[in-house]
Amino acid sequence: MNTRQAAPEPVLVLGNGPVGQTAALLLARWNVPVVLLDQRPERDPVGSKAICQQRDVLDIWESVGAGNRIAEEGVTWTTARTFYRNEELFSYSFDDPGQAHFPPFVNLSQARTEQVLDERIAAEPLIDVRWDHDVVGLEQHAGGVTLTCSTSGGQAVVDGSWVLACAGARGDAVRDMLGVTFGGHSFDDRFLICDIRTDMPDWADERRFYFDPSWNPGRQVLIHPCPDSTFRIDWQVPADYDLKEEYLNGALDARIRRIIGDRPYDIVWKSLYRFHSRVVDRMRVGRVLLAGDCAHLVSPFGARGLNSGVQDAENAAWKLAFVLHGWADEALLDSYHDERHAAARENLEVTGATMRFLVPQNDRDRLRREEILDRACTDSGAWPEVDSGRLAEPYWYSGSPLTTLSDTLPRAARPPRGSAPRPGPGVLVPDVPIAAFGKGSTRFREVARGGFLLLACGDIDERVVRQAAATVTAAPVRLLHLDRVDRTGALAAALQPSSDELWIIRPDAHIAAVVPNPDYDTTTSALCRVTGEPLAPAPRRPETAPAPDFAGG
Incomplete structure (x- = not known):
């Protein structure tokens, strides 16, 4: 086992957008210094760009002090409506059992989200921002x-331990410097995006999706509410669409008024x-990890x-921190590619199916879409086939x-739309209230993100x-007892544990293992796996060996 390094060398984070900002803040939270680099001279001041912030991402941001702020400033939409031509097909509202701290989705412009994250970065002395x-x-050694960086003043050389x-x-x-491929394809159709400030209170808490409306025949329109009476409108437009010309000749005004009157x-x-x-073939190349749009691109339908x-x-930050502090060997970082490349492929598969429905590439797909939409007008059984x-x-x-599978719990896979997998190995833990570490009422995920969490059941x-x-x-490492912290019964109801189990939770709040009747060997094996160590149980150490940072629960 490695020993803790006294002062890790900085991690170099390339790109001061939301993903880079999040990475820098999470690394600093793990007491790792960061140099945050961006080729732009300054922050882009406006533009909705990525607006839909998902509940579990808000939870990640709250771990660095930004989630509640973003949720409070954003618009929570609770209803999604789908239309075909000018008739509503169906609507649905998000299922919320009343336990989650954050709403399912919050709409806030990317520009404002970046400002909130910038404020947190400005208060963090471990982050050095360089525009x-x-x-x-890029030279690895x-x-x-x-x-080597090009700047307005010439060239600058920046050294670090790892690059994200x-x-x-x-x-x-x-x-190109890393020699990775970026395979996939691009869609010919363009999408026009306008942020419109106007008064439409009836649409202020719902998302609207239109297939083939009379005011954009043969194509789609998506409308999202945003703060300050602003609405984000996305039109699918032809490949030869000219925004400048449409703006100058008044056609853009006419396009907008067909929607808002x-x-x-x-x-x-x-x-x-x-x-x-698109997705890169490798998300780790030596001492460089790739993340966000630098590693994968998907259409925005589905956020x-x-x-x-x-x-x-988050996945990269805790693993880099563990390596830099000597808590794990470098082999742990291979799992970054394993886990996040699989997630990227899942996103490509899901969004690819959506784009085939939205933008059929052949007559067969076009006829299939038309048949489904026509049938959905009178048959609710067709609604699940409508893919927006x-x-x-x-x-x-x-x-x-890193995951130890269970003999009794099902292997997690893509759940039905709108639901989550049952808690088990590999799955993000539920967000439920508990009482632990003298904090009174807190949340299970807040406690989980402090290192390894061991939950004793029975x-x-x-x-x-x-x-x-x-x-x-x-x-x-911290140990909690379910019966001591679960005062409301919410955690037991969510996990549905069997008696005499040990649940091992990773620093990103995903479940690493559920160990029945844990003994020394089975517990050691599961912990070795999640730290990237050899799976054979390590030699027993004397009982007087220094223990990790436990806190009672």
């Missing part, structure tokens, strides 16, 4: 990574996008871009080398569990 640094050279590349969709130069409005921001489905990128950042985007959800790491030998943890890792 106007365009990476033109045994001790770390050296970047969050350089966005235009990170071609970084991908004669009421006054202002255009806050407008842009034209072409969507892509899987930014949300997945933030989950990349499966909304973002956290990925389940059941296939990860009668287990606490001494043996402690000894096994001390044998495997010097990382922070």
Whole structure:
């Protein structure tokens, strides 16, 4: 086992967008210094861009002090309506059992989200932000990574231990330096996006999706509410669409008024996008990890871009921190590719199916879509086949080398739309209230993100569990007893544990293992697996060996 390093060298984070900002804040939370680089001279001040922030991403942001703020400023939408031509097919509201701290989705412009994260970064002395640094050279060596950057004043050389590349969709130069491929395809149709400020109170808490409306025949329109009486409208437009010409000749005004009528409005921001489905072949290249749009691109229908990128950042941050602090060997970082590449492929599969429905590429797909939409007008049984985007959800790491599968719990896989997998190995733990560590009422996920969390259910030998943890890792480890912290019964109801089990929770709040009747060997084996150590149980250490940072529960 490695020993703790006294002062880790900084991690170099490339890209000061939401994914890079999140990575920097999470690394600093683990007491790892960061140099945050961006090729732009300053922050882009406006533009909705990625607006749908998913509940579990808000939870990640709250771990660095930003989630509640973003949720309070954003618009919570509770209803999603789907139309075909000018008739409503169906609507649905999100199921909330009343336990989650955050709403299912919050709409807030990316520009405002970045401002909130910037405020948290400004208060963090471990993060050094450097704008106007365009990476033109990258050299890996045994001790770390050296970047050569082009700046307005010439060149700058920046050294660090590892690189987390969050350089966005235009990170071609970084991908080329690493020699990774970016396979996939791009869609010919464009999408026009306008942020419109106007008064439409009836639409202020619902998302609207239109197939083939009379005011955009043969194509789609998506409308999202945003703060300050602003609505984000996405039109699918032809490949040869000219935004500048339409704006100058008044056709853009006519396009907007077909939706909002004669009421006054202002255009806050407008842009034209072409969507892509791409993923790199490797998300780890030596001392460089790729994250967010630099590693994968998906269409926005389902809000899987930014949300997945933030989950990349959390996955990378705790693993880099464990390696830098000597709590795990470098082999742990191989699991970053295993887990997040699988998540990227899942997102590509889901959004690819959506885009085939939205933008049929052949006569067969076109006829199939028309048949489903026509049938959905009178047959509710066809509604599940209408694909306007499966909304973002956290990925389940059941296939990860860090996960110990259970003989009694089912292997997690894609659940029915709108639901989550049953808690078990690989799955994100439920967000329920508990009482632990003298905090009174708190949330299970808040406690889980402090290191490894061991949850004892029923009668287990606490001494043996402690000894096994001390044998495997010097990382922070805490032990809770379900019957002591679950005062409302919500956690037991969510987990549905069997008697005499040990639930091992990772630092990103995913379940690593559920160990029945845990003894020294089975506990050690599961902990070795989740830290990336060899799976054979380590030699027993004396009972007087220093224990990890336990706190009673």
